[in-house]
Amino acid sequence: MKTVLITGTSSGFGLEAAKLFIDNDWRVVATMRTPRADILPPSENLDILALDVTDAESIRKAVEAAGPIDVLVNNAGIGWLNAVEGTSMDIVRDLFETNTFGTIAMTQAVLSQFRERRQGVVINVTSSVTLMPLPLLSVYTASKAAVNAFTESAALELEPFNVRMKIVLPGRAPATSFGDTARSRIQAEGGFPAAYGSVVQSVFAKWEEQADAEITHAVDVAQAIWRAATDPSSPMRLPAGADAVALAG
Numbered sequence: 001m002k003t004v005l006i007t008g009t010s011s012g013f014g015l016e017a018a019k020l021f022i023d024n025d026w027r028v029v030a031t032m033r034t035p036r037a038d039i040l041p042p043s044e045n046l047d048i049l050a051l052d053v054t055d056a057e058s059i060r061k062a063v064e065a066a067g068p069i070d071v072l073v074n075n076a077g078i079g080w081l082n083a084v085e086g087t088s089m090d091i092v093r094d095l096f097e098t099n100t101f102g103t104i105a106m107t108q109a110v111l112s113q114f115r116e117r118r119q120g121v122v123i124n125v126t127s128s129v130t131l132m133p134l135p136l137l138s139v140y141t142a143s144k145a146a147v148n149a150f151t152e153s154a155a156l157e158l159e160p161f162n163v164r165m166k167i168v169l170p171g172r173a174p175a176t177s178f179g180d181t182a183r184s185r186i187q188a189e190g191g192f193p194a195a196y197g198s199v200v201q202s203v204f205a206k207w208e209e210q211a212d213a214e215i216t217h218a219v220d221v222a223q224a225i226w227r228a229a230t231d232p233s234s235p236m237r238l239p240a241g242a243d244a245v246a247l248a249g
């Protein structure tokens with residue numbers, strides 16, 4: 001039986017991916033900052049562990065407790081939407097600590113076991129926003145584009161050890177907690193600078209025009225993660241969701 005460790009399984013894409021792997025008879029190590037036993041269906045193949053990807057000791061303990069794993073899914077991430085002028089350096093650091101450094105630290109924590117066993121897959125969930133520049137998303141996009149670059153480069157040095165690295169690029173998924181969490185953080189930081197009011201309006205107006213058929217659902221992302229984990233011939237970049245697939249061309 002193969003084992004997958006997924007970060008950020010308390011909601012959204014991570015939760016959906018955990019369900020998909022359990023349904024396909026994988027052992028799932030579902031990790032969360034605050035472990036909860038009630039959000040995933042009970043299964044003898046499920047282990048729930050505490051993990052904060054910004055905390056080195058938390059990473060060490062979780063990887064040790066997980067035992068040997070075959071696939072790591074770096075899904076944990078936080079969002080942010082604001083002008084550069086409306087983004088404090090504390091927020092910039094928070095985004096990079098979780099989205100970028102957390103992904104790199106988790107990858108480092110599993111690579112020696114993958115290399116020694118001559119097998120393993122690291123799947124990094126970034127975003128379709130890295131495919132096209134968008135206003136108010138500079139810092140978030142930078143934190144995810146860095147992961148794309150990291151993944152594509154590291155994949156080359158890991159090839160001789162039969163270790164694969166893949167990128168899943170979800171489109172906009174308004175149904176997960178992601179937008180609400182980002183919105184609370186934006187409000188807590190004082191909202192958008194008044195000078196950018198018209199830019200903010202045009203960004204929200206474009207989202208409202210987006211038809212339901214053009215958005216991403218958690219199941220699209222879970223399926224792309226599944227493909228990256230199980231199909232060695234899958235491409236390096238897997239867009240997930242109708243909007244992401246259209247953008248990727």
Ligand SMILES: NC(=O)c1ccc[n+]([C@@H]2O[C@H](COP(=O)([O-])OP(=O)(O)OC[C@H]3O[C@@H](n4cnc5c(N)ncnc54)[C@H](OP(=O)(O)O)[C@@H]3O)[C@@H](O)[C@H]2O)c1
Nearest residue numbers: 008010011012013033052053076077127172173176177178
């Ligand atoms: N939704 C979208 O529109 C969208 C689009 C493209 C890409 N993405 C990316 O997809 C991934 C999943 O997003 P989602 O939509 O499923 O959002 P979500 O429902 O908000 O889930 C994000 C998960 O990340 C976890 N997390 C945040 N900080 C963490 C940390 N320091 N350590 C460990 N876990 C942490 C959260 O856990 P807590 O419950 O502890 O906060 C939560 O489980 C993220 O990387 C996001 O950037 C999202």
